Amino acid sequence: MSSEAACTEGPAGGVQGRRRAWTAGRAAAAAVPVAFVPIWSSGYIVGTIGAHAGPTLALVAWRFVLAAAVLGVIAVATRAPWPRGRAVYAHLLVSGVLLQTVQLGGVFLGLGHGVPAGLSSLILSACPLVVAAAAVPLFAERLTARQWAGLVVGLLGVLVAVSGRLSGGGELTGYAFTGLALVGLAVGTLYQKRFGHSVDLRTGTTVQLLGAAVTCLPLAAAYGGLDLPMTAAALGSLAWLATVNSIVALLLLFVLLRRSSGGAATSLLYLVPPVTALLAVPILGQDVTAGVAAGMAVSAVGVLLVTVGERRPAG
Template sequence: MTIGESVGVAERPRTEGARRLAEAATPGTFVVLWSSAFIAGVIGLGAAPPLLLTLCRFALAGMLLAAVALVTRAPWPRGRALGHVVVAGLLLQAVQFGAFYTAMSLGVTGAVAALVQGLHPVLTALLAVPLLGERVSRRQAMGFALGAAGVVLAVAERISSVGGGVLLCVAGLLGLSFGTLYQKRFCPGMDLRSGQAVQLLASVPFIGVLTTTLEHPAVTAWGPFAGAVLWLALVNSIGAFTLLYLLLRRSQASRASSLFFLTPSVTALMAWALLGQPLSALTVAGLAVSGAGVALATRTVRPAPVAAARSAS
């Protein structure tokens, strides 16, 4: 063995270890980044109307990703693939965030919006059976039940503030769930640079028409508005969605979606730490129960050594 070969052999365990560490950290990182969108949304909505905030988020993130795709010469979707990418983007971006942020502007708290969104794993699991042919095991079903219970516990004391905005939250939930399944089925090999750029930029005219017809687009505080747009565009539209698409590629849609059970509790924790909103014992209990549900729903069951040995022989 030459010196170069020995160095290559030594580097393989390090590379493999780094890859496994990155994969293990991806779910937790995704939950934190995704939950932060509600906090940034609260700050941004104090400075501008919801659809204007959403429009600027999409435009900035879309242009940045388009520039990255052009510089790195990423392949762009064409023909039928382009149409599928656009449809998934309108559902995941325009419908979801346009509805959720409008609901929050009507008085729905970030925690309650996260509560409705936290039901995404149950809806996705139910829809994935007929649409994607996925199977839900008894263990996963128990995990979904625990996760849903944790979601309710996390924000049980704040449900009274929902009001009529709950219908918009449900619309956002449907956009997220149907968009996730559509992305999983029709856009599995989408380039994450060019594909996300197309999805975001396709949502810009849709939201633009709505904000000019339904709102009086004006910014009342440029500092908070600019900070919220930058965070939502860079951290959420680019960072969190990239992690979501990676998770969808690695596992079933229902399993990846189970992480959304954690977002209501994590959002409540962030609101307590950053916005001074009170943190109750029910929120802490909800975090624990949701975590147990996610662990149960996403745990990979390995075959017993005896069974593995028999199958190998």
């Protein structure tokens, strides 16, 4: 009797266990994009606070140094495997410089030369279209007509969300820096997807941050110096940007790139400008317009068109 019961409960328990594991896996997969958007968006909010507290590039450079130190300690403490081979380290350094130094340095230099924050965010939100278009010949990725439509709809949502806040202005040099930031984000994303998929995220990202620190420190020294004021705004911004944005946000992006196509992963960036506007209400005291709300809805539709039902890449 007990043997029969055991035989009956065994397969059922196994099925239930697999169902629970499948449900937990689905929940974890859904949590990544849900967490990614507000965390990535917070960088604009905290960056605005930090930019008013001291030299902007000094803040960027020291965040790389601090982030590399923190993540390096975590990697050692958890005994994460380090990359092997000079070529792997070279690829990591290249992607780190593109995603960190070129992108963030370009953004802050653009803002410093008069480019409005809303327009800067809009320019970088073109990244999903650039990545999706480039990924087709580079990685043989195939997007359906529905997904291409979603990318366009998402970009239109961003236009609606920020159009009321664009004041124009800005120097030509500032727009050149912002365009360079877009190139860094798009090319760095593609480079990471091509060469960074087999490296442990803890140690690989540490190497990338070290490369970003080494290249950004001289730029910061040349543009405003390396001194940060010992104020709560400056130090608090540094701590948040280093740990939350340079570590957590970047790791989430790399997880998304491993789980989906480049266009689908970066399509979430369409939600960043409107979500940033929402976060700015309680933190920076800015208002949310009807255009921002409408843009969020349109962008959400675009992201759903790109990501829902997407097949996970093999490997």
